[in-house]
Amino acid sequence: MDRLLLMLLVVSLQAGAAVGSSRALTALDLTRVTANVYSAIGETGPPTYDNGGHNNNLSLILTSLGVVVFNGGDSYMLANRLHLAIQQLTDLPVILVVNENGQGHSFLGNSYWCDQGVKLIAHRRAVEEMRHQGEQILKRMQSLNKEKAEGTYVAIPEHEFDEFYGIDMGGTMIELRSFGEAHSPGDISLWLPTERLLAIFPDTNVAAWIESFDAMASLKPELIIPGHGEPTDLATIRSTTQGYLQFLRGKIEEIIERDGDLADAYAIDQSGYSHLDTFKELAGKNAGRLFQTMEMESF
Numbered sequence: 001m002d003r004l005l006l007m008l009l010v011v012s013l014q015a016g017a018a019v020g021s022s023r024a025l026t027a028l029d030l031t032r033v034t035a036n037v038y039s040a041i042g043e044t045g046p047p048t049y050d051n052g053g054h055n056n057n058l059s060l061i062l063t064s065l066g067v068v069v070f071n072g073g074d075s076y077m078l079a080n081r082l083h084l085a086i087q088q089l090t091d092l093p094v095i096l097v098v099n100e101n102g103q104g105h106s107f108l109g110n111s112y113w114c115d116q117g118v119k120l121i122a123h124r125r126a127v128e129e130m131r132h133q134g135e136q137i138l139k140r141m142q143s144l145n146k147e148k149a150e151g152t153y154v155a156i157p158e159h160e161f162d163e164f165y166g167i168d169m170g171g172t173m174i175e176l177r178s179f180g181e182a183h184s185p186g187d188i189s190l191w192l193p194t195e196r197l198l199a200i201f202p203d204t205n206v207a208a209w210i211e212s213f214d215a216m217a218s219l220k221p222e223l224i225i226p227g228h229g230e231p232t233d234l235a236t237i238r239s240t241t242q243g244y245l246q247f248l249r250g251k252i253e254e255i256i257e258r259d260g261d262l263a264d265a266y267a268i269d270q271s272g273y274s275h276l277d278t279f280k281e282l283a284g285k286n287a288g289r290l291f292q293t294m295e296m297e298s299f
Contacts (some may be wrong), residue, residue: 025077027084028058034151036062036172037192038089040082044277047074047105052148053141056105058082061192063169066095070190073109074141076151080112094118097165098176099157100127101187104137110155120157122186123178127160187212191219206245206290213242244273252291256298265291 028040039059053074060082061068067086072077086094097113099122100106107130122130134154137296142149165176166281177189223236248268255264265287273279 025081025084027088028054028078028081030060030085030089033059038062040085043103046278047141048143048279049144049146049148052078052104053108053145056100056103059190060086061169061174061190062090062092063172064175065170066093068167068169068174069094069097069113069118071100071106071109072097072113074105075108075145075149076112076115076153079109082109083112083116096121098122098188098190099126099130102126102133104141107134107155107157108138108141108150108152110157111151111153114155119159120155121159121161121165121176122157123176124160124162126159126188130156131155136271153271191221206249206293210242210245210249213238213245245274247272248287248290249294252287252294255291256294262288263289 030038031041032038037059039057040054040108042054042056042058043051045051045055046053056071056074058073058078060069061070069082069086069088073082083094094113094116095118097110097118097120099110099120100121102125106124107122113120134156138154141152159180161176163178167174167176173192176188177191178188217234217238248270251268252265255261255268268286269285270279270283270287273283
């Protein structure tokens with residue numbers, strides 16, 4: 001048993017005071033996924049002031065030793081609201097928060113959990129992203145959320161790993177796995193033995209993402225809680241994640257082979273995915289970013 005787990009076992013947690021004592025916070029709604037797994041399902045659109053940055057899933061696992069949270073939330077206040085929901089569910093303390101990656105809605109809520117004495121862990125590359133870009137990410141969130149950003153600061157996880165980290169939570173085995181590069185730096189999955197169009201960012205490695213999906217799928221999960229949207233099965237998420245990436249990459253390969261240009265990429269017919277949230281916002285950008293990346297690779 002390593003030092004992290006030993007420290008986790010002795011953590012005791014008292015309920016944190018809500019940010020802004022004059023403003024009563026409401027608990028987030030939790031969806032029961034399995035007997036001991038719950039998730040606060042975020043909106044599948046972009047972060048807004050109205051949703052308070054809750055556009056990803058904040059999930060939790062109940063174990064005999066305490067609660068493990070997957071994703072810290074986009075702000076101190078949002079994390080506080082998740083904690084209120086957890087306290088309505090169980091008297092067990094939160095003893096570990098896992099950051100899915102280095103995006104703001106995964107780690108900015110660390111500030112709340114850190115103030116409660118909860119241990120934080122993330123992939124090494126995600127931690128690097130937080131160190132180098134954290135303050136800029138925080139400023140963008142503060143500009144969007146205004147007073148809802150109160151109390152938030154950049155809290156860097158004190159524990160990091162590269163490919164695999166296993167935790168025995170009193171008989172509940174939890175595995176943190178990196179399947180390789182994917183959506184954003186330091187992406188990981190938490191493994192226990194509503195759909196939206198995904199976003200391709202400038203630092204997204206699409207080819208590696210496709211391969212990483214196969215590595216994840218080899219575990220044959222019966223149920224998946226994605227970063228965004230409702231819990232679903234492997235076949236569904238394969239279509240809207242790996243299938244979409246393969247479709248778009250194939251179309252851009254055709255454009256490059258015939259010496260097409262960026263305008264051709266933007267004109268790709270992606271209507272087969274138009275039923276997904278954020279289609280209007282992301283379809284063109286995805287095609288443009290992937291074309292530029294693949295064009296550079298072809299030289």
